[in-house]
Amino acid sequence: MMRLLTLLGTPSIPLLALVADLLLRRRLFSPRERRALLWWSASLSLVLYSSTLGYVPIDVYRAGFSSWAPVVFAALALAVATRSLPLALTALVTLVACDVPIFRSVNLFDYAIDPMLGIVAIGWAVVQGVRFAKAEKGARCAPLPVGAHGVRPSDRPPHGR
Amino acid sequence: MGGWRAARRPAPLFVPVECGGHAAAVFTAEFLPSTPTNFVHAATLAELPSHDLLAAWYGGTDEIDPDVNIFVSRLDHLTGTWSPPRAIENGRGARVKSVGNPVLVVDKNGVRLFFVAVIVGGWSGSTICVKHSPDGEHWSSAHRIVTSPFFNLGMLVRSPAAAYADGTIALPIYHELWRKWPALARIDANDRVVDVARMAGSPLIQPWVVPRSPAEATAFFRWSARTPGVVTYATTRDGGAQWSEWRSTGLVHRDSAVAAALLPDRSPMIVYNNTPGDRRKLALVHLSTGRSLALESDPRPAFDGPIRREYSYPYLIATSDGRYHLVYTWQRTKIRHVTFTAAAIP
Secondary structure, eight states: OHHHHHHTOOOOHHHHHHHHHHHTTSOSSOHHHHHHHHHHHHHHHHHHHHHHTTSSSSOHHHHTTSSHHHHHHHHHHHHHHTTOHHHHHHHHHHHHHHHTTSSSOOOTHHHHOOHHHHHHHHHHHHHHHHHHHHHHHHHHHSOOOOOTTSOOGGGSOOTTO | OOOOHHHHSOOOOBOOOOOOOOOSOOEEEEEOOOOSSSEEEEEEEEEOTTSOEEEEEEEESSTTOTTOEEEEEEEOTTTOOBOOOEEEEOSTTTTOSEEEEEEEEEETTEEEEEEEEEOSSSGGGEEEEEEEESSSSSOOOOEEOOOOSSTTOSEEEOSOOEEBTTSOEEEEEEEOSSSOEEEEEEEOTTSOEEEEEEOOOTTEEEEEEEEOSSSOEEEEEEEOSSSOEEEEEEEESSTTSSOOOOEEEEEEESSOOOEEEEOTTSOEEEEEOOOSSOSSEEEEEETTTOOEEEEEEOOSOSEETTEEOOEEEEEEEEOTTSOEEEEEEETTTEEEEEEEOGGGOO
8 A cells, every 4th residue: 555655656736736726625726727727737648648658759758857848838837827827826836846846856747747637637638528528419419499489490491591 | 946957967978988908818707695585686786996896686586576685795806705695675665566677886976776666566567766875885775766757657777877977877777668668867966867868669678878988878778579689779979868770780689688898999799698589598799890709508498497597687897907797697596797808708
């Protein structure tokens, strides 16, 4: 059990932010911001871990050691800041945590994403996708609203007839 | 603030390595002291500042068993005797399932022992740990180094590190989780990985890096596939940041480790299992001339009951006295130590 716990390693800053959000009864992020963070985490983890496990020929993880990675990340944070201060602050804390560094790694990706957050975010994204697909299917199969004179909108003659 | 370490460091330059300047022909062989274990494997060697040699290997009931320990023994260069092996790591402190593949690194800060720690499943569920010693006698507890973002799993170590002029080291590592590839990790004195450069793709693993100049090096790879392949190599001209496409040496082998070093004329020699199917032969080959020296050649079956006729995992270093020291696994029960000079190679 302890071995499995140590396997989890160090948490990323967005994971800590989401945990803090839960502990603060969802006062840290708005639902829209939470969704954005989870979509971002799902996308990033898919790209990073596909590369790490060798399914993508590009070495994405190495970019996290480079000098331009924090610049790109800071630019993203600035772009986000105009729409969401909490998300921009999460990005800023991620940058600072890596620059200190607070954990053993000096790779920006180890602070921006972790496998636990990746699994949670991908799981959440899959659930969202399934819900969306079901809703779409339901909308297509549902009885169409009946018009004021008992004629379905689709039964109405097309324009110009 | 620590700063963006990889970016702020200058381009890495290798520290020139010793390459056997001893004039007389010397060739001696011995076994390292035995350990009370069913099997031993994967020995490593390093020269201490006192010119003593430090060897480490792992042994237990079998690979990935929880009773496996890493043992060390020290060769007193004055008396020529090895100290009794001492178990220094079994992974319990680091909360791991088993340990293996020790790699000793000596620099101005002391001795570091990198090793593979199996976390879940087999070797592919491993990570790399390190422990420190100021003198090769007293060891710290082990901790993990971060080489992969995916649960820090899948990376292993087995070959010696090359020193960089700025105090960091170039540690050859390789990935085995789902896909295989070799890589070179640049690690600072605080055991922080500041860069990881992939060197090639599947099925190459266990890179062995031989620096040829401050900026240039050649890496040799183990062909890790079920079918026979060749010992391959790649080169770098920028201190290991980028690597060329791999090429063939023409030396046929199958899924067995290789070791290499430079001769005094700075041409490379390789120690490898020169058989396409098993590890019953072990040879030293001068790559430029193709001349070889048979170190082991066993015509008996590779598997004979409990006996495994395997001569594998060569580990070759050049020491400051101009000699070469080679250690390898001998039938999985002993560690063979061969000392030779360049003049003894045909």
